[in-house]
Amino acid sequence: MPLNDARYILTATGPSAQGQVAVITAFINNLEGYVEEFNQFDDVEEESFFARACFRIKAAANPGCAELIEAFTKTATRFFMEWSITDADHRPRVLIFGSRLDHCVRDILYRWRSGELNMDVMGLVSNHENLAPIAAEHGIPYFFLPVTDASRSQQETRLMEIVCETESELLILARYMQVLSDSLCEQLLGRAINIHHSFLPGFKGARPYHQAYKRGVKVIGATAHYITTDLDEGPIIDQVVERVDHSLTPVKLESLGRNCECVALHRAVKLHIERRVFLNGMRTVIFV
Ligand SMILES: Nc1nc2c(c(=O)[nH]1)N[C@@H](CN(C=O)c1ccc(C(=O)N[C@@H](CCC(=O)O)C(=O)O)cc1)CN2
Numbered sequence: 001m002p003l004n005d006a007r008y009i010l011t012a013t014g015p016s017a018q019g020q021v022a023v024i025t026a027f028i029n030n031l032e033g034y035v036e037e038f039n040q041f042d043d044v045e046e047e048s049f050f051a052r053a054c055f056r057i058k059a060a061a062n063p064g065c066a067e068l069i070e071a072f073t074k075t076a077t078r079f080f081m082e083w084s085i086t087d088a089d090h091r092p093r094v095l096i097f098g099s100r101l102d103h104c105v106r107d108i109l110y111r112w113r114s115g116e117l118n119m120d121v122m123g124l125v126s127n128h129e130n131l132a133p134i135a136a137e138h139g140i141p142y143f144f145l146p147v148t149d150a151s152r153s154q155q156e157t158r159l160m161e162i163v164c165e166t167e168s169e170l171l172i173l174a175r176y177m178q179v180l181s182d183s184l185c186e187q188l189l190g191r192a193i194n195i196h197h198s199f200l201p202g203f204k205g206a207r208p209y210h211q212a213y214k215r216g217v218k219v220i221g222a223t224a225h226y227i228t229t230d231l232d233e234g235p236i237i238d239q240v241v242e243r244v245d246h247s248l249t250p251v252k253l254e255s256l257g258r259n260c261e262c263v264a265l266h267r268a269v270k271l272h273i274e275r276r277v278f279l280n281g282m283r284t285v286i287f288v
Contacts, residue, residue: 008054008065009088012083016047027075031057035053037053065085093170102131107266122141123135123142125145156181172265182229194227195268196208200236222265235279
């Protein structure tokens with residue numbers, strides 16, 4: 001691929017209609033664009049359409065993202081599509097949230113530092129102080145936001161101030177053990193990814209490994225999902241499982257589960273920042 005080609009990602013969703021794929025590929029073709037990757041799904045039950053196109057345009061023919069957005073608006077309106085065109089190399093600004101446990105926070109920061117996650121980390125937010133050295137290690141701001149039942153509302157106001165001040169597009173809840181309020185969930189719909197330490201819908205809430213031990217399950221796992229007002233009910237992005245047996249205590253289940261959590265969370269974050277995840281009601285459509 002010629003290095004100075006411009007690369008873009010077009011995503012579109014809307015009520016199913018004849019001609020949607022054609023107008024998207026025609027739009028790219030009329031720009032002398034080259035389609036590197038095209039995914040489409042039609043949800044027959046919901047009569048909904050989902051598409052993602054990754055395409056490149058030669059530098060000489062590249063009108064720029066703003067022009068592309070203006071040009072596609074007319075087409076999209078005709079099909080009542082919700083859509084976006086973004087620079088394929090765009091690095092979204094993200095905030096990482098943690099509480100006491102550090103394994104998911106460290107794993108996400110390692111994959112960011114190693115270039116696996118194409119994003120800019122604006123800071124580490126926590127309701128405890130024990131993760132501060134990790135932020136210092138990575139040279140990122142540490143936002144200590146302690147919370148009590150009495151201070152939950154002010155804490156969340158400060159939390160959203162930090163989201164706005166850092167212009168963060170994505171929040172990664174890396175074992176952040178505070179339930180976010182309904183108003184926060186409405187403001188963060190589709191841009192706050194949580195890792196729940198169980199194979200949902202099994203064992204919601206806190207202490208899922210103890211619940212799993214008591215139930216005597218033979219498979220444990222972790223679930224990365226968008227947060228919603230209903231705890232652990234949000235649209236699932238990725239799940240990872242591990243076989244277990246009667247010999248594993250809750251502590252050993254937790255240790256085995258840590259890897260599932262790290263893998264599910266980073267895969268979900270990568271899919272999200274590559275604009276491969278579409279909300280489909282309380283479910284998701286994922287183009288891998
Ligand atoms: N609105 C939502 N907020 C959060 C969700 C969510 O799905 N919707 N997921 C959690 C993470 N989580 C499980 O994955 C979880 C976090 C916290 C609790 C809980 O009971 N917390 C207690 C306090 C516990 C503590 O301080 O250690 C509480 O908030 O009273 C259950 C599940 C993140 N937020």
